[in-house]
Amino acid sequence: MGYDGLMRWQPDARGRLEEAAFALYSERGFDQTTVAEIADRAGLTERTFFRYFADKREVLFSGSDLLKTGFADAVAQAPSSAAPIDAVFAGLQAVAGFFEGRREFARRRRGIIAVNPELQERELIKMASLKDAVAAALRQHGVTEPAASLAAEAGVAVFHVAFERWTDQADEEKLLPFIRETMTQLKAVTAGA
Amino acid sequence: MGYDGLMRWQPDARGRLEEAAFALYSERGFDQTTVAEIADRAGLTERTFFRYFADKREVLFSGSDLLKTGFADAVAQAPSSAAPIDAVFAGLQAVAGFFEGRREFARRRRGIIAVNPELQERELIKMASLKDAVAAALRQHGVTEPAASLAAEAGVAVFHVAFERWTDQADEEKLLPFIRETMTQLKAVTAGA
DNA sequence: AAACGCTATGACAGCCACTGACATCAGTCT
């Protein structure tokens, strides 16, 4: 039999909270949404929200762990003969796969984050964490510092720039070509003089 | 005659708040310090703290505006014949001057920030803002996107890595040599393959 | 010098993010 209005013990509390937050942040904006409202919409309480997410921002970043491990694992599994920049590129290819078919979602999520400094801060620290993971994977490959950190910085910079250009596009296209082109241009820039 | 205990209308309220915050964050850590305590130590009230600083973190970042304009102005004033990466390097030289003789302060400040994720987030968004300013200066130079953004990312990455290595050093040395070396290594890494 | 006005600060009330402690509910095991 169905549950009577009460949602307690309904499945996927975490997912419901994510959806509710995403919807409310879209409709009214992050600042104009309270955690109590998110919890209500998900049929839960504020306290439960904070059991699943460390804070009000984190609910938008549940995918970043997968992105991080996907990127770093691909770097770690690159042939050991590969130059650092090529190992990083292998990671970027994995990232491109990660976003396959999710451009519209990525676009709306970016819209929410773009208008709020607090959310931008969170996004930046996720990027920094991604960078650290990539650097660690490179070191595991025998790349020494500071080359590992710099190659990781370069890789994440390429991802960031390419990702923005991809979501700015009107048409549904693949992310990978943007990554390729951005990487080429980074090489051109740093080779200057 | 001197003032009797009350500090109202004592000069440099802002500076006193900065010093008090820096001291307390050092002694007990950021989380264990309340804004009321900072204000007390500065002889002011909590409300006044928030008139000078947007939030509890911002009090540690008052210098970042000077750093940003110093970096960006130097980029903008580089000879128009200079390649993007060389204009960026001119900016980095200005940054090195900015930190002249402030290594110990930079070191302690970094210690406060290093142990607190919220402060790291704030530092990261300041870096991003710095990057944006540098990119804008490059565009003003006629550099097109995405080269401007990428060169700016590269420049800020070099600053970041060099700065960390400089503050890790035990001896008081100049920042500029670290910047030179880091820049060289970035070029080597991105030239790979 | 008295009145005026301007700005920095204080005082107070309130919202909301976030936390700790304990109660309660649903399903499982025995």
Place this chain on the structure above:
DNA sequence: AGACTGATGTCAGTGGCTGTCATAGCGTTT
């Protein structure tokens, strides 16, 4: 049935941050 476990609810409290109004110091005007 009764005990056990894990997810959720309830409640009280802390602290960051804001809006609003009162007040203190200081210069200016008349």
